[in-house]
Amino acid sequence: MFSKAIFLIYESVRGLFRAKIPALISSATITITLVIFSISYFSYINLVGFSYDFKKQYQIDVFFDTDLDRSESLNVFNSILLIDGIEQGSFVDKDDASRIFESYFTEDVEQIIGYNPLPMGGKFELSIEQRNPNGLRTIVNEIRLIPKVEQATYQSGMIARVDKIIENVLGSSVIAGIIIFLVSVILVSNTIRLIIHSKEDNIATLHLLGASNIFIKIPFLLEGVYQGLIGAGFSIGILWLLKALLDYIVTPFVPIDLINPNFIISGNLCIGTFLGLVGSYRGISKYLK
Amino acid sequence: MISFENVTATYSKDVGIFNLSFHIPSGEMVFIMGPTGAGKSTVLRAIYNDIQISNGKIIVDGEDITKLKQRQIPYYRRKIGMIFQDFKLLPDRTLFENVALPLRILGTPKKIIVQKVRDTLDKVGLVDKWKELPNQLSGGEQQRVSIARALVKDPIIILADEPTGNLDLNISDEILDIMEMVTKSGTSVLMCTHNFPLVRPRKKNFLELSKGRLL
Numbered sequence: 001m002f003s004k005a006i007f008l009i010y011e012s013v014r015g016l017f018r019a020k021i022p023a024l025i026s027s028a029t030i031t032i033t034l035v036i037f038s039i040s041y042f043s044y045i046n047l048v049g050f051s052y053d054f055k056k057q058y059q060i061d062v063f064f065d066t067d068l069d070r071s072e073s074l075n076v077f078n079s080i081l082l083i084d085g086i087e088q089g090s091f092v093d094k095d096d097a098s099r100i101f102e103s104y105f106t107e108d109v110e111q112i113i114g115y116n117p118l119p120m121g122g123k124f125e126l127s128i129e130q131r132n133p134n135g136l137r138t139i140v141n142e143i144r145l146i147p148k149v150e151q152a153t154y155q156s157g158m159i160a161r162v163d164k165i166i167e168n169v170l171g172s173s174v175i176a177g178i179i180i181f182l183v184s185v186i187l188v189s190n191t192i193r194l195i196i197h198s199k200e201d202n203i204a205t206l207h208l209l210g211a212s213n214i215f216i217k218i219p220f221l222l223e224g225v226y227q228g229l230i231g232a233g234f235s236i237g238i239l240w241l242l243k244a245l246l247d248y249i250v251t252p253f254v255p256i257d258l259i260n261p262n263f264i265i266s267g268n269l270c271i272g273t274f275l276g277l278v279g280s281y282r283g284i285s286k287y288l289k
Numbered sequence: 290m291i292s293f294e295n296v297t298a299t300y301s302k303d304v305g306i307f308n309l310s311f312h313i314p315s316g317e318m319v320f321i322m323g324p325t326g327a328g329k330s331t332v333l334r335a336i337y338n339d340i341q342i343s344n345g346k347i348i349v350d351g352e353d354i355t356k357l358k359q360r361q362i363p364y365y366r367r368k369i370g371m372i373f374q375d376f377k378l379l380p381d382r383t384l385f386e387n388v389a390l391p392l393r394i395l396g397t398p399k400k401i402i403v404q405k406v407r408d409t410l411d412k413v414g415l416v417d418k419w420k421e422l423p424n425q426l427s428g429g430e431q432q433r434v435s436i437a438r439a440l441v442k443d444p445i446i447i448l449a450d451e452p453t454g455n456l457d458l459n460i461s462d463e464i465l466d467i468m469e470m471v472t473k474s475g476t477s478v479l480m481c482t483h484n485f486p487l488v489r490p491r492k493k494n495f496l497e498l499s500k501g502r503l504l
Binding site: 213 | 337363364365366369377379390391394396398399402438
């Protein structure tokens with residue numbers, strides 16, 4: 001058994017060197033797939049981070065009735081904080097409201113009309129799962145039902161648009177990832193099929209000598225794994241160069257979250273091996289049922 | 290060793306073998322004679338289970354091989370040595386590797402492989418050429434390699450399909466000598482040929498076929 005295993009491993013390495021060009025094409029396909037995959041994943045992670053930061057700014061502005069005193073306003077404020085989906089809030093009293101007015105219009109409202117007519121209110125941030133147009137709408141409607149709440153608003157149009165864009169970009173990157181993966185599997189399996197096709201006579205002879213299908217399959221499957229590992233090696237090299245380029249050109253100006261290199265290396269090796277194995281299995285299965 | 294009981298295997302209505310019955314004991318060398326298309330190769334294919342039998346039984350070494358499941362066929366074939374007119378050697382492997390292949394399939398340890406391959410190549414007179422590739426050898430030498438590959442696993446039967454078809458008379462005689470020598474160890478040899486003058490002086494058993502039927 002051990003001698004058979006050694007022989008099959010030896011055969012697979014030999015097979016790789018015998019069909020250098022197809023093996024190289026296969027490895028190159030895996031390299032390209034992994035580079036695109038890694039870049040897409042990197043973009044995805046940064047986009048998710050960006051979207052998280054951006055959505056943090058989603059907030060609901062609430063204005064209370066103008067006739068409420070500070071303690072009544074604080075009661076209303078606290079009852080809003082108790083609503084599910086509200087993460088935190090900041091109370092806005094008449095002075096704060098006046099400062100906000102001044103920051104927008106560069107005028108002191110008390111100087112213009114002689115007193116401060118602005119209502120007290122609050123700014124509320126949402127929990128992560130509610131940071132979307134539906135969540136916002138639901139919570140705003142709930143706030144509006146609370147007595148003494150004059151108005152509750154959010155930037156619905158802009159939020160819906162941004163949310164749609166982020167959703168589309170993330171959705172398309174997932175679809176693109178699946179397509180790239182499938183194309184790569186097809187390319188690898190076709191390359192393995194080409195190699196197998198050129199060895200069809202040898203396979204027939206092996207069958208006549210009593211070789212089982214698994215005995216014939218294993219070297220081809222291992223070849224696929226080696227191609228995957230070689231492809232992953234090249235892809236890690238390319239990504240390392242791209243990272244160096246990114247560090248030099250972009251990072252000084254735009255802060256970018258880099259993925260843990262160990263994760264990228266192990267991820268590339270795993271996906272590369274998996275791609276090679278699935279591709280070669282698909283290729284050999286068309287010949288040996 | 291090999292018994293055919295009313296075996297029928299057909300490719301089409303008139304092509305194949307029909308209702309064949311015969312018995313070959315251990316250690317016998319039997320020639321299957323007949324013109325092209327007589328069904329000689331089909332008899333061998335039936336024995337190595339490469340063709341579907343539509344009727345009858347084939348008993349090899351006490352086992353009805355027509356009842357073997359698909360996954361059992363490779364294990365059964367490991368007991369049989371096969372020799373072909375076109376040698377069917379792997380062109381990118383050395384003589385040693387070609388002859389060692391059946392033992393690799395059996396999972397034989399390396400030490401034993403080296404010893405057995407050397408002994409077998411010695412038997413067919415090619416031990417000095419173990420490093421060469423098949424295309425560096427003459428037709429006769431290639432056929433001897435093919436015989437060595439069949440012999441190396443100590444088979445119970447050797448099936449030879451026109452093994453001398455591409456060889457001249459002297460070389461063909463050498464090949465037959467080797468095959469005859471094999472029977473002394475109890476291996477049955479079943480050889481197809483249409484070259485009657487070559488095998489006539491051997492005084493062996495003959496099965497003569499015509500249009501898939503025994504004459």
